[in-house]
Amino acid sequence: MHSKEMHPLLAMLAMVLRPVVRFMFHVKPKGVENLPKSGPYILVGNHVTNVDPLAVAYFVYVQLHRAPHFLAKESLFRVPVIGRFLLAAGQIPVYRTGGGRNDEPLKVAYQYLEAGHTIAIFPEGTLTRDPNLWPMRGKFGAVRMALECKVPIYPMAHWGAQEI
Numbered sequence: 001m002h003s004k005e006m007h008p009l010l011a012m013l014a015m016v017l018r019p020v021v022r023f024m025f026h027v028k029p030k031g032v033e034n035l036p037k038s039g040p041y042i043l044v045g046n047h048v049t050n051v052d053p054l055a056v057a058y059f060v061y062v063q064l065h066r067a068p069h070f071l072a073k074e075s076l077f078r079v080p081v082i083g084r085f086l087l088a089a090g091q092i093p094v095y096r097t098g099g100g101r102n103d104e105p106l107k108v109a110y111q112y113l114e115a116g117h118t119i120a121i122f123p124e125g126t127l128t129r130d131p132n133l134w135p136m137r138g139k140f141g142a143v144r145m146a147l148e149c150k151v152p153i154y155p156m157a158h159w160g161a162q163e164i
Contacts, residue, residue, distance in 0.1 A: 040113040047122035
């Protein structure tokens, strides 16, 4: 694990969640060799179920040896205890009400990227509503961030979490 990415609370959470997630999922990544071992980049993936972030965080932490940082809906950060853990572990709240721009979360994400971290984003911004679980139309934030920060963006797909 890159020590500059690891917050002590994130390491503690990983120690607790790793066996739980390993029990829930059978993560078999393919193409890991195509992802950089260090340096900033953005991972974008499909969002099928509420447990997707756990599966992706497990992949990023265990397989890539990186600290997972997500842009996540702000309401998660209002859940007692969980919200504080999410913030302390480096997750970034995105405010979806008000119809305005989300410049503040992007600034925080830019800081993580400038520090050499990885950001994971579900560009749809929400769970798919398609009954066959096909992705919905994505938002442009990940592409905007990659262009403005001059970092690569890597697509990824995962499947099976919907069985949980």
